[in-house]
Amino acid sequence: xxxxxxxxxxxxxxxxxxxxxxxxxxxxxxxxxxxxxxxxxxxxxxxxxxxxxxxxxxxxxxxxxxxxxxxxxxxxxxxxxxxxxxxxxxxxxxxxxxxxxxxxxxxxxxxxxxxxxxxxxxxxxxxxxxxxxxxxxxxxxxxxxxxxxxxxxxxxxxxxxxxxxxxxxxxxxxxxxxxxxxxxxxxxxxxxxxxxxxxxxxxxxxxxxxxxxxxxxxxxxxxxxxxxxxxxxxxxxxxxxxxxxxxxxxxxxxxxxxxxxxxxxxxxxxxxxxxxxxxxxxxxxxxxxxxxxxxxxxxxxxxxxxxxxxxxxxxxxxxxxxxxxxxxxxxxxxxxxxxxxxxxxxxxxxxxxxxxxxxxxxxxxxxxxxxxxxxxxxxxxxxxxxxxxxxxxxxxxxxxxxxxxxxxxxxxxxxxxxxxxxxxxxxxxxxxxxxxxxxxxxxxxxxxxxxxxxxxxxxxxxxxxxxxxxxxxxxxxx
Numbered sequence: 001x002x003x004x005x006x007x008x009x010x011x012x013x014x015x016x017x018x019x020x021x022x023x024x025x026x027x028x029x030x031x032x033x034x035x036x037x038x039x040x041x042x043x044x045x046x047x048x049x050x051x052x053x054x055x056x057x058x059x060x061x062x063x064x065x066x067x068x069x070x071x072x073x074x075x076x077x078x079x080x081x082x083x084x085x086x087x088x089x090x091x092x093x094x095x096x097x098x099x100x101x102x103x104x105x106x107x108x109x110x111x112x113x114x115x116x117x118x119x120x121x122x123x124x125x126x127x128x129x130x131x132x133x134x135x136x137x138x139x140x141x142x143x144x145x146x147x148x149x150x151x152x153x154x155x156x157x158x159x160x161x162x163x164x165x166x167x168x169x170x171x172x173x174x175x176x177x178x179x180x181x182x183x184x185x186x187x188x189x190x191x192x193x194x195x196x197x198x199x200x201x202x203x204x205x206x207x208x209x210x211x212x213x214x215x216x217x218x219x220x221x222x223x224x225x226x227x228x229x230x231x232x233x234x235x236x237x238x239x240x241x242x243x244x245x246x247x248x249x250x251x252x253x254x255x256x257x258x259x260x261x262x263x264x265x266x267x268x269x270x271x272x273x274x275x276x277x278x279x280x281x282x283x284x285x286x287x288x289x290x291x292x293x294x295x296x297x298x299x300x301x302x303x304x305x306x307x308x309x310x311x312x313x314x315x316x317x318x319x320x321x322x323x324x325x326x327x328x329x330x331x332x333x334x335x336x337x338x339x340x341x342x343x344x345x346x347x348x349x350x351x352x353x354x355x356x357x358x359x360x361x362x363x364x365x366x367x368x369x370x371x372x373x374x375x376x377x378x379x380x381x382x383x384x385x386x387x388x389x390x391x392x393x394x395x396x397x398x399x400x401x402x403x404x405x406x407x408x409x410x411x412x413x414x415x416x417x418x419x420x421x422x423x424x425x426x427x428x429x430x431x432x433x434x435x436x437x438x439x440x441x442x443x444x445x446x447x448x449x450x451x452x453x454x455x456x457x458x459x460x461x462x463x464x465x466x467x468x469x470x471x472x473x474x475x476x477x478x
Contacts, residue, residue, distance in 0.1 A: 181280050
């Protein structure tokens with residue numbers, strides 16, 4: 001049980017801006033000259049960007065579900081309850097933690113980790129979506145329910161041309177014709193206008209964008225001509241190995257083998273959704289400025305996972321390549337160095353203790369993440385060593401395991417395939433060095449790290465981990 005602490009006006013406010021499926025390399029200021037993100041760029045200029053922020057992977061094809069559970073609890077992948085559908089009471093959520101520290105907590109947007117966990121995490125909220133994905137223009141949402149039950153349902157006939165079958169949607173209203181990004185950001189703006197000025201706030205805003213179905217206001221789509229979109233440098237017509245997820249829903253969103261024109265269209269729509277959410281972020285930042293809150297508000301911008309969109313012949317995020325695992329992570333506000341970047345290895349689950357440190361809040365015992373700001377304040381030259389992590393453990397369901405060092409990545413497939421990439425020389429992960437005799441020592445070292453981290457993460461105690469390692473007995477004795 002966290003002890004109740006007395007809040008003071010000196011505690012910074014916290015705005016957590018969480019996007020859905022946005023990859024690490026989709027920000028203008030961080031190297032993508034083909035996308036327009038002026039407001040995210042402003043955060044980069046005024047804050048600290050982690051260029052090597054990762055998720056570990058996932059135990060579900062709906063990768064966002066365990067990813068969000070890790071973020072919200074600060075716990076590692078195999079120390080969640082199941083796949084993160086629910087968060088048990090003994091895992092103190094980020095919202096609970098900041099409530100106990102005296103913060104006014106408010107949430108809006110997507111929540112994929114159970115009603116009970118949401119109810120105990122936030123004292124208020126609005127436009128709450130319990131689910132994974134939906135039509136952006138007709139989102140089934142709830143107003144805040146102080147009972148925490150969220151039991152209301154509304155009827156729907158999904159295909160009225162062919163059936164009168166009634167289905168019941170989990171929601172108490174639908175604001176038809178309002179895009180999800182605007183729906184959630186407007187709720188956040190309303191909260192900012194009516195918040196308690198005597199208390200610091202924790203505003204958790206979780207978008208559904210840029211997740212498919214990728215639809216956005218026409219003005220943003222018009223900015224990107226598919227004919228002018230460049231194919232990724234690691235585009236393939238088809239993935240050469242069985243990832244264990246080649247027929248999940250995400251992979252069926254485009255023709256197989258992949259067609260260049262179709263991939264360009266998907267990327268154009270993806271960029272358009274990101275520019276739209278960037279515009280919405282600008283509205284929030286302008287309101288903070290107008291209310292005199294900017295100087296004392298810590299903003300976190302991050303995402304739940306990446307997306308392939310044609311890279312390696314894949315469309316989704318059910319792999320261990322960088323396009324699926326790496327996400328944007330930017331901190332901006334009080335206590336954060338301005339205009340700096342760290343290439344230190346980081347997980348999303350490290351955000352929880354980092355925010356506690358920045359805001360002077362006690363870190364719950366259930367949190368397993370490592371603060372990214374352990375060496376701040378101090379000499380900016382220390383920023384490369386903000387995280388003590390030397391390696392990252394990576395996993396997808398029962399089919400893939402991997403380990404990432406600063407310069408190399410190892411991916412082992414349940415089928416027996418091994419991939420080794422020199423990320424410093426080959427950031428697009430195109431050349432497999434696993435059979436290169438000159439890299440034998442690197443391969444051996446990474447396999448040893450893989451097995452050490454497997455045990456530290458209790459992978460084999462999880463049913464999916466047990467199945468993977470049973471299929472790779474050749475790795476068991478390393």
